[in-house]
Amino acid sequence: MADPLGNFVPEFIENEVEREAIVKLAKMITDRVPQKLGMKKITKYDPEYWGLSAMCTDEMAEIALKMGVRKPKTLDQMVKLTGIEKKHLEEVLQQMAVNGVIEYNWENPQHEKQYVLPIFVPGSAEFSCMNAKMLEKHPELGLFFERMSRIALEGLAPFMPEGGVGMHVIPQDMTSFVTWFIYAVGMGIISVFVIVGINYMMEPKEFKELILRVKGIVRR
Numbered sequence: 001m002a003d004p005l006g007n008f009v010p011e012f013i014e015n016e017v018e019r020e021a022i023v024k025l026a027k028m029i030t031d032r033v034p035q036k037l038g039m040k041k042i043t044k045y046d047p048e049y050w051g052l053s054a055m056c057t058d059e060m061a062e063i064a065l066k067m068g069v070r071k072p073k074t075l076d077q078m079v080k081l082t083g084i085e086k087k088h089l090e091e092v093l094q095q096m097a098v099n100g101v102i103e104y105n106w107e108n109p110q111h112e113k114q115y116v117l118p119i120f121v122p123g124s125a126e127f128s129c130m131n132a133k134m135l136e137k138h139p140e141l142g143l144f145f146e147r148m149s150r151i152a153l154e155g156l157a158p159f160m161p162e163g164g165v166g167m168h169v170i171p172q173d174m175t176s177f178v179t180w181f182i183y184a185v186g187m188g189i190i191s192v193f194v195i196v197g198i199n200y201m202m203e204p205k206e207f208k209e210l211i212l213r214v215k216g217i218v219r220r
Contacts, residue, residue: 008147009045010140013053018044021061022053029069029119031152031198047151048120051144054137055099055128060092064101064117070206072105072114099134100127107213120148 026048027035034040035048042049052061066081067073078093079086093115096102101124105114118124125148128134128141135141200207 008047008140008143010050010054010138013044013050016044016053018049019053019058019061021058021065022049022056025056025061025064026052028065029117029124031119047144047147051120051125051128051141051148052101054141054144055101055124055134056096060096060099060101063089063092064096067102067115067117069117069119069203070210072108072116074112074114078115098131100124100129100131103127107217109216121145121152125149 023042023044026042026046027038029052030036030042030048032040032048035042035046044050044053056064063078063082063084067078073081075086075090075093078084079089082089084092093102097104097115101117103116103118103123105116106112108114118127125141125145128138129145196207
């Protein structure tokens, strides 16, 4: 199926000088394998770039680069990492959260506030759409969410069963509820294994940290 939005680029990008910090941050966060592995360079025409460009100043991008993806850090840890004065850093981190670039986490043994740089989906591509002022100023963020929900799985889609990861399709000849239910459960299990497998292969360290966090929550 043709992708009608495949060549979309927001107008402001044409006149923007490519920002190195945004390129680096886009590469660090993306789930697209060629871009992640450096086989294909991210440019200002890629959605990872223009989405982050609308959400981030260069200072914000430089701070985010020091955070790592899905690695919760306290304010004191961020001060140590960045060398930025605490009050100013806290203000910038707050604005990054408002813009949707980062999120907060309290799921830790000390129950203290931590800052987390998420992936795009689920993550910053969604959070940016929750801010009406951001969407009013940069309506292309709605398409940024659509792009990042879609293109990360483009190369894998041909290998997915119907109803698996991505577009969910129920065959028309399923008239029995029992048949439909068994099919749905089966596809759900396959989808979970595929998602878990991809996450483990792409980010093994972060995946293990996530498992430990989930175990900690269950034990409570």
